[in-house]
Amino acid sequence: MTKRPIKLLPLAIAAAFVTGCAVQPKPIELAERQSTLEEDRAVMFGQQEAVNGAIGLEQAMARALKYNLDFRVKLMEEALAQRQLDLTSMDMLPKLALGAGYSSRSNESASSSEDVVTHRQSLVPSISSERERGNADLTLSWNVLDFGVSYYGAQQQADRLLILQERKRKVAHQLMQQVRQAYWQAVGAQQLEGPVEALLKDAEAALADSRKVEQEKLRAPLEALNYQRQLLDVIRQMALIRSSLAQAKPRLATIMNLAPGSRFSVGTPAKLETPPLGVPLEKMEELALLNRPELMEARYNQRISTLETKKAMAKLMPGLEFSIGEHYDSNKFLVNQAWGDAGVRVSWNLLNLVNAGKIRGSAEAQLKVAQEQRMALNMAVLTQVHVAYIDYQGRARQYELERDLNTVEQRILDQTRNAAQSSAQGKLQAILAGANAVLSQLRLYQSYGELQNAYGQIGATLGLDPLPGEANGYDLASLSLAFEGAEARWQGTVGGKQ
Numbered sequence: 001m002t003k004r005p006i007k008l009l010p011l012a013i014a015a016a017f018v019t020g021c022a023v024q025p026k027p028i029e030l031a032e033r034q035s036t037l038e039e040d041r042a043v044m045f046g047q048q049e050a051v052n053g054a055i056g057l058e059q060a061m062a063r064a065l066k067y068n069l070d071f072r073v074k075l076m077e078e079a080l081a082q083r084q085l086d087l088t089s090m091d092m093l094p095k096l097a098l099g100a101g102y103s104s105r106s107n108e109s110a111s112s113s114e115d116v117v118t119h120r121q122s123l124v125p126s127i128s129s130e131r132e133r134g135n136a137d138l139t140l141s142w143n144v145l146d147f148g149v150s151y152y153g154a155q156q157q158a159d160r161l162l163i164l165q166e167r168k169r170k171v172a173h174q175l176m177q178q179v180r181q182a183y184w185q186a187v188g189a190q191q192l193e194g195p196v197e198a199l200l201k202d203a204e205a206a207l208a209d210s211r212k213v214e215q216e217k218l219r220a221p222l223e224a225l226n227y228q229r230q231l232l233d234v235i236r237q238m239a240l241i242r243s244s245l246a247q248a249k250p251r252l253a254t255i256m257n258l259a260p261g262s263r264f265s266v267g268t269p270a271k272l273e274t275p276p277l278g279v280p281l282e283k284m285e286e287l288a289l290l291n292r293p294e295l296m297e298a299r300y301n302q303r304i305s306t307l308e309t310k311k312a313m314a315k316l317m318p319g320l321e322f323s324i325g326e327h328y329d330s331n332k333f334l335v336n337q338a339w340g341d342a343g344v345r346v347s348w349n350l351l352n353l354v355n356a357g358k359i360r361g362s363a364e365a366q367l368k369v370a371q372e373q374r375m376a377l378n379m380a381v382l383t384q385v386h387v388a389y390i391d392y393q394g395r396a397r398q399y400e401l402e403r404d405l406n407t408v409e410q411r412i413l414d415q416t417r418n419a420a421q422s423s424a425q426g427k428l429q430a431i432l433a434g435a436n437a438v439l440s441q442l443r444l445y446q447s448y449g450e451l452q453n454a455y456g457q458i459g460a461t462l463g464l465d466p467l468p469g470e471a472n473g474y475d476l477a478s479l480s481l482a483f484e485g486a487e488a489r490w491q492g493t494v495g496g497k498q
Helices: 005-021 030-035 037-045 057-067 069-090 144-215 221-245 248-255 281-291 293-314 356-419 424-462 476-494
Strands: 095-104 132-143 319-329 338-347
Touching: 057 069, 057 144, 057 248, 057 476, 069 144, 132 144, 144 221, 144 248, 144 293, 144 319, 144 424, 221 424, 281 293, 281 356, 281 424, 293 356, 356 424
Parallel strands: none
Antiparallel strands: 095 132, 132 319, 319 338
16 A cells, blocks of 8 residues: 555644744843843943043043944944845846756546547556656746836935934934033032032031030020021021032943943033134024035935835836746756756736826825925924024023122121131121032033033034044044044134134
C-alpha cells in the first residue's frame, strides 16, 4: 500500500496553532528589573565630561545640547527618518525576485485525451510530470507606474525628514529657553545663599537673646512677645526663600542631565546688564515669518500635499511592466529543464477613470487645507511676535524699577547698621532692614531672570537658532565656544547691530 506522508501536514499545522494559542503573558520579575538599574543609570549619566569650575551660560547650553535625554530622542527620530528615506528610495529600483520550491504528490499526475467528435479515449493515460520535482526562478521586473508613484513617495519622505529637522530646531529652542531661565535662577540662588544664611543666623541669635530676656523678666512680656513675633516672621520668610532657592540648581542639573545631587557652581556676571533690543517690529515680523520652525513645517506639509496630488494622478495612468528572468525545473520529462524569458505587460485599471474627479478633488482639498493651515500659523506667529515684544518691554521696565528699589534697600541697610546700637531694638531694626534687603535682591534676580527669559523668547519667536552653526568638535569646550559665537550673532541680530 502506498504511504501518504502529506496527510501529516494538516496535523502539524493544527498542533502549531494549538501551541500558539497556549501563550500566556509573562510579567517582568522584580529581580530582572533590579538587574537593569545600574545599566540604565550608566546609560543615563555615564560617559559625560566632568564638571570643572563654574558653569557659564554657554557651557550649560552645550551640556544640555549634548546630554539632555529629550533632545537625544529627537536626534534618534531624525536618524530613524533618514533610514526610512533610504528604504523608500529603494522602492524605485527594479524588483529582483528569487524563488525556489519543491512539490510532491501521492500518485502519478496522469492524464488521457478524448476525441472531440466521438468522445472516446484517443490515447492511453500518460504522465508528463514527476511525482517529486523542484523548481527555481530568478526574475527582474520593473513597473514604470510603480516607479513614478515611488518617486513621489520618496520626495514626500524626504520632506518628512526635513519636518523632523524643523521639529528638532523647535525642541532646541525650547531647551535653550529652559537652560536660560534655569541658569539665571541658579545665579540668583547662589548669590543669595550667603546673605540668607547670615540673616537667619542673626535672627535666630536675636530670638534666643529675646527669650532669655523674657525669662529674666528684664522687659515687659507684651513687648518681648511682639519683638519675638517680628523675628519669627523674618525667620519664616528666610526659610521659605532658602527652600525655594535650593530648588534652582537641581532644575538646571536636570536640564544638563547631571546626576541628581551633583554639586556645582554657576558663573556669576559682574553686572546685570539689560540686553539690547534694536530690531524694529516690522523687521521682527519678517524674521519670524522666514525662520520659525512651525512655518517651515507647514511649508513642507504643503509641498507634501502637492506631491500627494501628483501621486494620485499618477495612479490613474496605465502601468507598463518589463520583466526578464531565468527558470529551472527538475522535471525529467521536460526537453529543456532551464530556460529564460522576457516580456512586456500593460495594465490599466479603468475603474480609476470613473473616480478620477473624486481622487483629484480629494487631493486638491488636502492641498487647500495645508495652505489654510499655513495662513493660520502665519497669523499666530505674528501675534506671538507682538506679545513677545510687549512682554520684553514690560520686563525691562520692571527690572529697572527693581534695580532702583534694591539700591534704596541696600542704602537703608547700610544706614541702619551704622545707626544700630547694642540695644535689642536697634538689632531688630538691622535684622528687619536685612530681611527687606534680601527680599529686594531676590526680586531683583527674579526680575532679571524674567527679563533674560523674555529676551530669549524673542529669539525663539523669531526662529533664530541658538545652536552653533559650525563647531570644531563635539566636546564641551568646542560646543561652548561655538555657542559663544552663536550667542554673539544672535544678540547682534536681535540687538539691531546687523
